[in-house]
Amino acid sequence: DVKVTQSSRYLVKRTGEKVFLECVQDMDHENMFWYRQDPGLGLRLIYFSYDVKMKEKGDIPEGYSVSREKKERFSLILESASTNQTSMYLCASSESYGRTPTGEQFFGPGTRLTVL
C-alpha cells in the first residue's frame, strides 16, 4: 500500500519562528510536491522536486524554501513564519513523467499549521 507520511498533523508556532515540515514517501517516486490548501482557493503549489537536490518554484514560493537530500524525503521550511502562512500543508509524490500517463499524485494526510 502506497504511503506518504507527514511529520505532524497539527502544529502551532509563533510569528518569526523557523518551521520545518517533513514529508516521507515509501514508493520510490521521483517527484515530490508541497501544496497549501485554503478554503475557496484549493490546492496551490509551493515547490516541487523532480529529483534529489533538484527543486522548482511553484505558484506561491515566497516565504518558503525546500530541501531534498534523499529521494524519499522532502522538507518544507518557513524561514520566518507569519500569520498569513496559517494553512493546511499537503505533501504529495508521483512517478516521473513517462512512467505514469496521468501524473497521479499520492497525498499525505496534511499538516494544519497555525501561526500566532
Add this chain to the structure above:
Amino acid sequence: QKEVEQDPGPLSVPEGAIVSLNCTYSNSAFQYFMWYRQYSRKGPELLMYTYSSGNKEDGRFTAQVDKSSKYISLFIRDSQPSDSATYLCAMRSGGYNKLIFGAGTRLAVHP
C-alpha cells in the same frame, strides 16, 4: 482569470440524488483530466481520470470531458452519505509533472 474554475459549494443533497460537479478551464493544452476526493482531515485521493474528450464510467461515478467547451463534469448516481467529501478537479498537459487543481466542491449527502 484562474486556469481552472470550480464552484466551491457547499452542495447539500438528499441520499439517492444524482449529483453533478463541474469545472471549466482555459488552457487548451490540458490532456489529462482527473477527479480527486478528499474526506475530512485526509489528503486527496484519485477517484477517476479521463484522457482527452469523452466519458468514463466506474460504478456510480461518470466523468465527462468536453474539450470544445473546456468543461468537465463528474456525475454521482444514487448518492450515499459516504460520498460526503470535497471533490477536486485536476488537469495536466502532456510532458509536465504538475497538476492544476480546482478549488474543490464540498458535497454533503444527508440521509
